[in-house]
Amino acid sequence: MxxxxxxxxxxxxxxxxxxxxxxxxxxxxxxxxxxxxxxxxxxxxxxxxxxxxxxxxxxxxxxxxxxxxxxxxxxxxxxxxxxxxxxxxxxxxxxxxxMVASWAAVVIIGREFVITGLRMIASAQGIALAADRLGKWKMVLQVAAIIAVLLGNVPFQWFTSVRVDSVLMLLAVMMTLFSGLHYLIQNFKMLNLNDM
CATH class of the missing domain: 1.10.287 (Helix Hairpins)
Structure with missing residues (x-):
């Protein structure tokens, strides 16, 4: 290995x-x-x-x-x-x-199931679907949001009354949805669904 x-x-x-x-x-x-x-x-x-x-x-x-x-x-x-x-x-x-609303977790985890399913269908047809730049930004936002929420909005609470952790989580959910839809639109047409 x-x-x-x-x-x-x-x-x-x-x-x-x-x-x-x-x-x-x-x-x-x-x-x-x-x-x-x-x-x-x-x-x-x-x-x-x-x-x-x-x-x-x-x-x-x-x-x-x-x-x-x-x-x-x-x-x-x-x-x-x-x-x-x-x-x-x-x-x-x-x-x-x-610490996090269940709907946000469902959106983020659900997106991963959908994209993984698409990749499995593509793989069965001999098509390799690569990750795109939006997916990488999605991951960065998710990590930043999770860390901010785990820390209870520290250190942002020392500088502003805005709940930056909540804003980051909302942005992570929005980017997750956007990147998922973009990935589906870009790659769905490559699949031959008549063979299924």
Whole structure:
């Protein structure tokens, strides 16, 4: 297994650590365990760090794969899967913690299901649908919005009364919808749906 794929797998491996850190454990468990008490007090900040680190590896594995000619079919499968898992897990846990509206999570996760379905249909027909620039901007906005919401609008609250975290999440949802529709329109015509 090459270095680029190892970086992608490390991103996937960070997801359970994010979940462990993000979870607010029951008081009876925290009372009897120093580590759980530490997680209840500081776990959210650790979760933000893990999420930011995992998100950063998305660019790193792509750079390594291209620079050292390590582009593989496994990498093409794992890289988008890792992104979708990371974003989806973060949003689901944030909805459970009442930090994000459920409709926003449904839009973002639903878009990924639709685009993945389109790519699977295309792949079955021997067509490779590449990610586009809007999809990359969508990912950047989603990551920025999730980090801002996890931090509770810090540091923006020190400079403005505007809920920048909420604005970023709204922009992420809008970009998710726009990029999804653009991707569908651009690529749907390439498919031969009569064969299905």
């Amino acid at each position: 090459n270095t680029a794929n190892r970086i992608t797998l490390a991103r996937i491996a960070l997801i359970p650590l994010f979940m462990l850190s993000f979870t607010q454990w029951p008081a009876w468990l925290a009372d009897n365990n120093e580590f759980i008490r530490f997680l209840n007090n500081y776990g959210l900040y650790i979760a933000v760090g893990i999420f930011a680190l995992a998100s950063g590896t998305d660019k790193l594995d792509g750079y390594v794969a291209r620079k050292y000619n390590q582009v593989t079919n496994l990498g093409k499968l794992l890289d988008p899967l890792a992104d979708k898992l990371l974003i989806s897990v973060a949003l689901i846990m944030m909805v459970q913690a009442d």
